[in-house]
Each structure stands twice: as C-alpha cells, then as structure tokens.
Amino acid sequence: MLRTLYLIRSTSPDGEIFYKIGFTKQVVSSRVKQLQTGNPNKLDVVCTYQSKYTTGIEAILHRVYNQSHIHLEWFRLDDEQVAQFLVNCVKCEKNLEVLSTNTYYNKSYVPTELQDVEPEMVVNSTKEVDEDDLWYM
Numbered sequence: 726m727l728r729t730l731y732l733i734r735s736t737s738p739d740g741e742i743f744y745k746i747g748f749t750k751q752v753v754s755s756r757v758k759q760l761q762t763g764n765p766n767k768l769d770v771v772c773t774y775q776s777k778y779t780t781g782i783e784a785i786l787h788r789v790y791n792q793s794h795i796h797l798e799w800f801r802l803d804d805e806q807v808a809q810f811l812v813n814c815v816k817c818e819k820n821l822e823v824l825s826t827n828t829y830y831n832k833s834y835v836p837t838e839l840q841d842v843e844p845e846m847v848v849n850s851t852k853e854v855d856e857d858d859l860w861y862m
Contacts, residue, residue, distance in 0.1 A: 728779040729753055730786075732771040732810050733760065735799070743795060744771070744802045746786050748779040771807060774814040782817040789813060 731753050733745040743766075749756040753773055761768050776782060793800045802810075 726750075727775045727777060730774045730776065730779045730782055730814060731756065732773075732807070733757060734769045734771050735764065735766040736769070737766045742801075743799050744807065745798050746783060746790065746800060747798050748783050772811055774811060776814070776818050778818050778821045781821045782814055785817045785820075786810075786813060 728748050728750050730746075730748045733747070735743045735745065745760070747756075753770055757768050757770060774782070787794070787798070790800050790802060790806060793802050793806065795801055
C-alpha cells in the first residue's frame with residue numbers, strides 16, 4: 726500500500742520557518758487541514774513522495790535531519806536541505822529496497838512492512854531528481 730511522505734512548511738507572521746516531516750494514508754491536503762487546526766502559522770505543502778516504505782523513510786530522514794530537529798516531527802531546515810529532500814527520499818527507498826530483497830540479510834530483522842514487498846516508487850513533485858544523486862546515503 727502506498728502512503729505519502731510529506732514536507733510541510735510552517736511560516737510564522739514574523740517570517741520564522743519550520744518544516745514538518747511526516748506521512749499519511751489520507752490525502753495530504755486533509756492532513757494539512759488537521760495540522761492547521763490549532764496552529765496559528767500558515768502551513769504549505771513543499772513536496773510529497775509516495776512509497777510502500779514511508780515509515781522507514783520517515784524514520785531515516787528524522788535521523789538525517791537530526792541536527793536541525795526542533796520538536797517532535799518539526800525541523801529548522803536550510804534551503805539546501807529542503808532542495809535535497811526528494812533526493813534523500815529516493816536514496817532511503819533504494820537502501821530499504823536493498824535490505825528487503827537481500828538474501829543475505831536476515832528477514833527477522835526487517836520490519837514486517839518491508840518483507841516480501843515489490844519495490845514501487847512514485848514521486849509527486851515538480852522537482853526533477855537527478856540520476857547522479859541516486860547513490861546511497
């Protein structure tokens with residue numbers, strides 16, 4: 726089942742910007758409406774990425790951006806980190822695909838969602854992903 730990983734920007738009235746990295750099973754616009762309730766800042770979807778590996782990708786990205794972590798799933802990302810978000814999603818997915826299909830890797834250590842899954846990837850963004858950037862992280 727494909728789920729959607731998202732990067733949402735929160736902009737405060739004084740111009741301070743934070744980003745939320747999360748995933749949803751529902752339509753992203755519905756998730757934004759939920760998040761907007763009780764949030765005084767304007768929320769915008771920066772980009773989305775669909776995958777069967779969303780929970781794994783999200784967990785890895787939270788670690789990748791750990792230095793920029795603010796609170797829970799919120800981060801203070803710079804322009805370069807935002808620009809590399811989709812590239813990092815693709816890299817994470819490639820790594821998870823290798824782990825899930827590697828015959829030498831003990832499946833008991835692979836999360837259930839990654840076992841016996843045919844890799845499939847859909848990128849929903851206006852950004853181009855350069856093939857040269859698709860190497861492992």
